[in-house]
Amino acid sequence: MRLRFGPGVKCFVFLVGATIAGCAPIEPTGGTPVALVNASGQSIGSIRAWQTAGGVTFRIDAIGLPHGIHGIHVHSVGRCDPPDFASAGPHWNPGARKHGMNNPAGPHAGDLPNVEVAANGVLATTVTLPGATLVGGVGVGGAVIDADGAALVIHGQADDYVTDPSGNSGPRIACAVLQPVAEVR
Ligand SMILES: [Cu+2]
Numbered sequence: 027m028r029l030r031f032g033p034g035v036k037c038f039v040f041l042v043g044a045t046i047a048g049c050a051p052i053e054p055t056g057g058t059p060v061a062l063v064n065a066s067g068q069s070i071g072s073i074r075a076w077q078t079a080g081g082v083t084f085r086i087d088a089i090g091l092p093h094g095i096h097g098i099h100v101h102s103v104g105r106c107d108p109p110d111f112a113s114a115g116p117h118w119n120p121g122a123r124k125h126g127m128n129n130p131a132g133p134h135a136g137d138l139p140n141v142e143v144a145a146n147g148v149l150a151t152t153v154t155l156p157g158a159t160l161v162g163g164v165g166v167g168g169a170v171i172d173a174d175g176a177a178l179v180i181h182g183q184a185d186d187y188v189t190d191p192s193g194n195s196g197p198r199i200a201c202a203v204l205q206p207v208a209e210v211r
Pocket residue numbers: 098099100101117179181192
């Protein structure tokens with residue numbers, strides 16, 4: 027459900043066992059919300075992805091996640107089968123590089139900065155994949171959403187930004203299939 031509270035602010039309300047509202051400044055564009063699911067297959071929030079001049083930006087709004095710092099990456103296959111989300115494949119890595127922005131042989135094109143889940147389990151954040159193209163075009167390594175799609179995956183622990191292939195970020199705890207739809211709102 028999407029609510030608007032006056033100009034310049036929009037709010038999302040999730041009904042997943044509890045009711046929370048997350049508000050954010052309105053972005054000039056934003057993709058269609060797609061479900062973020064946990065290892066039990068339950069929807070715990072939503073992801074939106076859209077193209078910007080600097081890359082692909084993701085808005086993540088979720089509840090019920092473990093407090094703390096978590097690795098998050100674009101994985102190469104648009105399929106989120108719980109509980110382990112192995113179906114999402116490895117990190118999106120068209121350049122055949124090693125994992126981690128602090129890895130001399132890295133990073134993977136799908137590497138993103140860690141995100142922080144609040145003590146109440148809420149994640150409400152925006153991250154950007156620099157230089158990437160969401161669909162079509164000729165971005166770094168082609169588009170994020172290619173023939174087999176792509177997924178955004180949140181891990182159980184922080185990404186150390188250097189250990190191949192996944193920064194010692196632990197199990198995959200939430201996953202969203204990215205959709206090639208970007209609507210102006
Ligand atoms: Cu990952």
